[in-house]
Amino acid sequence: MRTPGAKRPSTMAFSKARRMRCAVGRVMAACARKVQSSHPKGAEKSMRRVVIYNRPESVYIESRGGSHHGQAETGVPVGFRRGHHPAQAGGEAETLQALARPASERARVACTVLMGRIGDAARVAVAEQALSAYAELDADQRLAFFRSMRDDHGVDPQAIREAYAAWDKAPDAAAVADLFRVVEPARQTLLRRLNLAPGATLQLVRMRQDLLAAMRADPGLAPIDQDFAHLLASWFNRGFLTMRRIDWNAPAAILEKLIEYESVHRMEGWGDLKRRLAENDRRLYAFFHPATGDEPLIFVEVALTQGMPDAIGPILTAPEAKLPEPADTAVFYSINNSLAGLKGVSFGNFLIKQVVAVLKAELPELKTFVTLSPVPGFAAWLAAQTDAPATELRTALAGDWPSNPGAVVALRPQVMAVAARYILQARARGGQPADPVARFHLGNGAAAHRLNWPADLSASAQKTAHGLMINYLYELDRIEDRHEAFIRDGTVAHGPQLAEALKG
Incomplete structure (x- = not known):
C-alpha cells in the first residue's frame, strides 16, 4: 500500500525501468542461441547477423537473403516468438537462467546483439552486459574473444566490390564516401557501441591492453589493434x-x-x-x-x-x-x-x-x-x-x-x-x-x-x-x-x- 500523502510513482520512470530490464533480459536470454552461421566449404562466408527490433513482441534473424521471424529452428527462445512479450513468458526467469551461462558465450552473443537493430536504451544495457561478461574472461578466453571479434565483425567483401566499382565508374565525393563506409570494419562500430556503457572508455583502454598481450600469442590480431588505435586517438584528442x-x-x-x-x-x-x-x-x-x-x-x-x-x-x-x-x-x-x-x-x-x-x-x-x-x-x-x-x-x-x-x-x-x-x-x-x-x-x-x-x-x-x-x-x-x-x-x-x- 502507498503511504497516505505519498506521491504516486512516475509511470514514465516505471516504464523506462521496465524497458531496460526487458532489454537486458532479451540479451541475456539470447545467449542460448547460436549466432554463428554455417556455410558450405569454399563458399563465401554468410553475412548473417542477429537483429532485435525495438519491439518487445518480435525478434528477427536477418540475413542478406531476407528476414525471418524467430522460430524454434533458429534457436530464438520461446518467449521472444512473435506475439509473446518477454514478461508474459517468464522473462525474469530466463534472464536469471541466462546469467548462469559461461561468460565467454555471454560476451560473444551480447556483441552480436549489440550490432543489431535495437533502441538506444537497450543498446546501453547490452553494451554494459557485454563488458561485464568480458571482465570475467581469463587469458585464453580473451584470446578466443578477440579472434571472434576479428572474424565475425569484419567487412562485407561484396559491398566493397560494389562500392569500388561505383567509384571506378564515377569517382566523385559521394562514391568515395560510400567506399569509405564499407571498408571500415564492423569492429569499429562495435567498439563505439560498447563505449556507450557507463565507464566504458576506461574498460576499453584496458581491453586494448589485453589485446596487446594476446597479440604475442597471435600476431594475426593486429587488425583489431589498428581499429583500437584509430578510435582511441580520436577519443583522446588533446x-x-x-x-x-x-x-x-x-x-x-x-x-x-x-x-x-x-x-x-x-x-x-x-x-x-x-x-x-x-x-x-x-x-x-x-x-x-x-x-x-x-x-x-x-x-x-x-x-x-x-x-x-x-x-x-x-x-x-x-x-x-x-x-x-x-x-x-x-x-x-x-x-x-x-x-x-x-x-x-x-x-x-x-x-x-x-x-x-x-x-x-x-x-x-x-x-x-x-x-x-x-x-x-x-x-x-x-x-x-x-x-x-x-x-x-x-x-x-x-x-x-x-x-x-x-x-x-x-x-x-x-x-x-x-x-x-x-x-x-x-x-x-x-x-x-x-x-x-x-x-x-x-x-x-x-x-x-x-x-x-x-x-x-x-x-x-x-x-x-x-x-x-x-x-x-x-x-x-x-x-x-x-x-x-x-x-x-x-x-x-x-x-x-x-x-x-x-x-x-
Whole structure:
C-alpha cells in the first residue's frame, strides 16, 4: 500500500525501468542461441547477423537473403516468438537462467546483439552486459574473444566490390564516401557501441591492453589493434584533455595511482611521494580525460634546481627544502604513460609544452627547461655492435667499474664517444632514432644537449643503459623549428658536447 500523502510513482520512470530490464533480459536470454552461421566449404562466408527490433513482441534473424521471424529452428527462445512479450513468458526467469551461462558465450552473443537493430536504451544495457561478461574472461578466453571479434565483425567483401566499382565508374565525393563506409570494419562500430556503457572508455583502454598481450600469442590480431588505435586517438584528442597540478592535498585515489604508475624511478611509499610533491622545489602535473575520471593518463615530475643536473641520485634523495630556494632550471626527470592500452596515443608532447608555459608564467626566474632522461636502448644496441670501439667498451663495462673511481674516469671518454654515436646516428625502422626516449623528445622539438655518465647507478639503469643518462633541452624560441626539421629531414638537434664526443 502507498503511504497516505505519498506521491504516486512516475509511470514514465516505471516504464523506462521496465524497458531496460526487458532489454537486458532479451540479451541475456539470447545467449542460448547460436549466432554463428554455417556455410558450405569454399563458399563465401554468410553475412548473417542477429537483429532485435525495438519491439518487445518480435525478434528477427536477418540475413542478406531476407528476414525471418524467430522460430524454434533458429534457436530464438520461446518467449521472444512473435506475439509473446518477454514478461508474459517468464522473462525474469530466463534472464536469471541466462546469467548462469559461461561468460565467454555471454560476451560473444551480447556483441552480436549489440550490432543489431535495437533502441538506444537497450543498446546501453547490452553494451554494459557485454563488458561485464568480458571482465570475467581469463587469458585464453580473451584470446578466443578477440579472434571472434576479428572474424565475425569484419567487412562485407561484396559491398566493397560494389562500392569500388561505383567509384571506378564515377569517382566523385559521394562514391568515395560510400567506399569509405564499407571498408571500415564492423569492429569499429562495435567498439563505439560498447563505449556507450557507463565507464566504458576506461574498460576499453584496458581491453586494448589485453589485446596487446594476446597479440604475442597471435600476431594475426593486429587488425583489431589498428581499429583500437584509430578510435582511441580520436577519443583522446588533446582537446578533451585537462591538465592538473597534483599536490599532497589531491584525493588519495589519485595519489595511490601515482605510486602505482611511476615506472621510471619507482616510489618507495607515501614518504617518497610526499617528497616529490613538495611545494618549495617540486612540481607534478598530469593529464586527465573526462571519460576516465581521476585516472591520470600521463604525468610529469619536475624538480626546480640551480643549474642543470648530471645525475638522478641527488634529485631523488635530496631533503625537502624548508623554504623556497632560488631556482633557474626546471628539470623534467620522470615522465610516465599510465595506461598501457593507450600505447601509440601521443599526448606527452602537449603535456611538456603546457607545463613549460605554466612554469614560465608562475616562476619567471626560470631560464632553462631540461630533462634528465634515461637512455633505455643503449645497452641492447651496444651488445649488437661489432666494431672495435664498441666491443672494447662493452668488455670494459662488464667489469666492476661502479666501485672503481679510476675506471670511471678512464672509461668516460669512450662511453661519451659511443653513446653520442647511438643518440645521433643509430636508427630504428623507418629512419627514426633507435632510442625511444630520444624519439619522443626530439620529436617534441628538444635538442640532445648533454650526455651524463655515470648518472644512474640503479640496477635497472645499469642493465638497460650502463648508467647513462642525457639532458634534452627545450628552448622555447627554437622548439617549433627543431620539431619541423626533425619531422621533415630527420635532423637531430644536439649540443656541443655530443658533437665533440662524436669526433672522438
